[in-house]
Amino acid sequence: MSGTFTTSTARNIFFGGTIFFALVFLALTYQNEQIIPQRDQHLQLASNPDIAAGKKLWETHQCIGRHTLLGEGAYFAPELGNVYKRRGPDFIKAWIASQPTHTPGRRQMPQFGFTDKELDELVAFFKYVSEIDTAKWPPNIQG
Amino acid sequence: MQYKSQAVAKYYFVGAIALFVAQILFGLVMGLQYVVGDFLFPEIPFNVARMVHTNALIVWLLMGFMGSAYYLVPEETETELFSPKLAIAMFWIFLVAAGLTVVGYLMVPYAALAKMTGNDLLPTMGREFLEQPLPTKLGIVVVALAFLFNITMTVLKGRKTAISLVLLMGLWGLAIFFLFSFYNPSNLVRDKFFWWWTVHLWVEGVWELILGAILAFVLIKVTGVDREVIEKWLYVIITLTLITGIIGTGHHYYWIGTPEYWQWWGSIFSALEPIPFFAMTLFAFNMVNRRRREHPNKAATLWALGTGVMSFLGAGVWGFLHTLAPVNFYTHGTQITAAHGHMAFYGAYVMVVITMISYSMPLMRGRAANSNKAQVMEMWSFWLMTIAIVFITLFLTAAGILQVWLQRVSANPMSYMDTQDQLSLFYWLREGTGVIFLIGLLTYIASFFVKGETAKA
Ligand code: HEM
Ligand code: HEM
Ligand SMILES: [Fe+2]
Numbered sequence: 195m196s197g198t199f200t201t202s203t204a205r206n207i208f209f210g211g212t213i214f215f216a217l218v219f220l221a222l223t224y225q226n227e228q229i230i231p232q233r234d235q236h237l238q239l240a241s242n243p244d245i246a247a248g249k250k251l252w253e254t255h256q257c258i259g260r261h262t263l264l265g266e267g268a269y270f271a272p273e274l275g276n277v278y279k280r281r282g283p284d285f286i287k288a289w290i291a292s293q294p295t296h297t298p299g300r301r302q303m304p305q306f307g308f309t310d311k312e313l314d315e316l317v318a319f320f321k322y323v324s325e326i327d328t329a330k331w332p333p334n335i336q337g
Numbered sequence: 338m339q340y341k342s343q344a345v346a347k348y349y350f351v352g353a354i355a356l357f358v359a360q361i362l363f364g365l366v367m368g369l370q371y372v373v374g375d376f377l378f379p380e381i382p383f384n385v386a387r388m389v390h391t392n393a394l395i396v397w398l399l400m401g402f403m404g405s406a407y408y409l410v411p412e413e414t415e416t417e418l419f420s421p422k423l424a425i426a427m428f429w430i431f432l433v434a435a436g437l438t439v440v441g442y443l444m445v446p447y448a449a450l451a452k453m454t455g456n457d458l459l460p461t462m463g464r465e466f467l468e469q470p471l472p473t474k475l476g477i478v479v480v481a482l483a484f485l486f487n488i489t490m491t492v493l494k495g496r497k498t499a500i501s502l503v504l505l506m507g508l509w510g511l512a513i514f515f516l517f518s519f520y521n522p523s524n525l526v527r528d529k530f531f532w533w534w535t536v537h538l539w540v541e542g543v544w545e546l547i548l549g550a551i552l553a554f555v556l557i558k559v560t561g562v563d564r565e566v567i568e569k570w571l572y573v574i575i576t577l578t579l580i581t582g583i584i585g586t587g588h589h590y591y592w593i594g595t596p597e598y599w600q601w602w603g604s605i606f607s608a609l610e611p612i613p614f615f616a617m618t619l620f621a622f623n624m625v626n627r628r629r630r631e632h633p634n635k636a637a638t639l640w641a642l643g644t645g646v647m648s649f650l651g652a653g654v655w656g657f658l659h660t661l662a663p664v665n666f667y668t669h670g671t672q673i674t675a676a677h678g679h680m681a682f683y684g685a686y687v688m689v690v691i692t693m694i695s696y697s698m699p700l701m702r703g704r705a706a707n708s709n710k711a712q713v714m715e716m717w718s719f720w721l722m723t724i725a726i727v728f729i730t731l732f733l734t735a736a737g738i739l740q741v742w743l744q745r746v747s748a749n750p751m752s753y754m755d756t757q758d759q760l761s762l763f764y765w766l767r768e769g770t771g772v773i774f775l776i777g778l779l780t781y782i783a784s785f786f787v788k789g790e791t792a793k794a
Contacts, residue, residue, distance in 0.1 A: 253463025259384025265670030
């Protein structure tokens with residue numbers, strides 16, 4: 195690292211390289227925006243206001259602090275991106291309504307006191323998420 | 338210490354270490370909840386402990402970066418800080434905001450906290466790492482802007498070096514990418530896509546500029562190697578970082594509803610991300626081997642070398658482990674991810690902040706280096722914490738491999754909860770090692786109070 199390779203050469207390569215790859219990334223992002231409408235279930239989202247309401251409940255009760263959703267979040271409790279397919283709507287509502295289990299030593303989920311309408315909104319959200327095209331992830335129904 | 342105003346860094350470093358302790362205590366609470374599920378339920382639910390653990394981490398690292406900048410920039414630019422008063426005021430605002438946020442997390446149910454703090458006006462809460470209420474997020478922006486103003490003004494009026502320029506770019510990038518935390522569309526795919534613009538482009542992008550600049554600064558000081566050489570290395574490292582790391586974001590876009598071409602772009606570019614980390618390792622060792630002086634602060638040199646090695650292991654090796662799409666298909670969102678998160682955060686960002694503290698704190702306290710006795714103790718804490726994080730990572734990796742096998746690969750996949758029961762041995766081992774980490778941290782803090790003979794700065 196000497197001779198003709200000076201600090202200012204290094205700096206120019208840094209700026210040039212960074213700008214070039216940032217532009218490629220932006221192009222990929224643009225392309226991404228064109229393609230996701232085929233995969234992201236936006237029609238369902240637009241036609242059913244329960245989904246957005248369910249997402250907000252998901253956020254304001256900090257479910258991500260224990261569960262993963264499409265593999266992102268905490269790893270303390272089951273994946274919920276595909277819970278709609280794994281358990282179905284009735285089980286999900288009954289489960290949430292019956293917490294906590296109070297089984298000694300078992301990880302406990304709180305009682306959030308959701309109304310029936312709120313439970314329906316959460317279920318609508320889970321149905322929506324389960325239908326997003328995730329390139330066949332997770333490997334099996336257990337998440 | 339050459340400039341009086343550098344001393345403001347002390348506030349930030351003390352605040353950072355205090356939050357570090359809080360982070361680890363809540364980590365231990367969670368580690369126990371992993372095996373004794375109803376521990377402290379419902380007083381401290383797991384999700385609350387996790388928020389405190391991760392948010393305290395992020396905030397104390399930010400404080401560490403700010404403190405480092407306040408120490409480094411006057412010396413690099415050869416001028417006093419633009420406004421030391423603003424720096425101190427911002428420290429208190431930051432600390433109080435962080436404290437109130439933690440109290441909010443602990444005392445108020447999250448849904449009520451969201452309501453109280455105006456989440457309905459602009460819903461941003463409830464996403465991993467970005468759980469902070471709106472006023473806290475805005476507070477972070479205000480503190481960051483005031484900080485950047487202060488630092489930028491200082492650089493503008495003084496000598497411009499590559500180190501301060503790179504640091505400044507990293508810090509501006511940090512603030513800019515944080516703005517994506519305010520974007521939270523109902524469309525989950527888009528929400529997740531841009532969430533990573535904060536999270537990934539921080540740790541595998543602009544934060545690495547900050548890391549490189551701090552490391553370069555300390556290496557110049559402790560080795561006496563020519564600035565010319567060190568600055569060239571710095572540019573090479575950050576070039577490699579950004580040309581791999583920006584498109585490397587794609588390694589988070591495999592399974593969240595985004596197009597499948599990301600599997601190629603993400604795999605290829607992120608597989609190259611270990612290279613800048615390896616360059617960092619070579620950089621640290623090379624400079625120390627070519628040293629032109631024997632700096633009395635051996636502990637700081639040890640931390641600098643440790644940063645080089647551990648960031649490569651945690652981010653480079655453990656990152657590579659699960660970054661190729663066909664592997665990530667099985668490991669995505671398992672204990673493997675947690676294993677990598679721990680070693681990468683510790684090896685890169687915790688260690689670089691401690692490197693800076695280790696180098697600068699003695700100088701701010703009026704001596705060239707701590708007494709031999711204090712340094713020996715500090716080196717003990719280095720080994721305790723570092724070996725503990727290595728074993729935490731190994732145990733989580735073992736748990737993760739078993740988890741992937743039982744839950745995702747085997748012919749009769751087990752349910753999530755049944756699988757967790759099978760992993761408890763590893764979770765116990767992790768918790769035990771966590772206690773050693775805490776002992777290491779307490780040893781580190783104790784080393785600040787050890788007296789003994791010291792040379793004047
Ligand atoms: C006493 C030592 C520690 C223990 C017992 C501990 C425990 C934990 C636990 C149980 C989680 C939650 C995992 C989950 O979501 O299920 C976690 C997350 C996390 N911890 Fe720690 N931790 C410790 C130290 C540290 C240190 C030193 C760092 C940083 C340097 C750190 C950084 C993180 C990060 C970044 C996450 C989020 C990981 C992710 O989302 O993948 N922890 N920790
Ligand atoms: C210092 C730098 C780094 C830090 C602090 C870091 C930290 C983290 C954390 C905390 C997560 C978990 C995020 C979540 O909770 O969802 C994560 C995920 C991930 N990291 Fe890193 N990382 C670093 C560098 C790297 C590098 C260089 C690579 C690749 C070579 C990499 C590959 C990955 C992958 C593939 C995931 C996704 C895991 C999954 O699918 O669950 N990381 N990283
Ligand atoms: Fe990443």
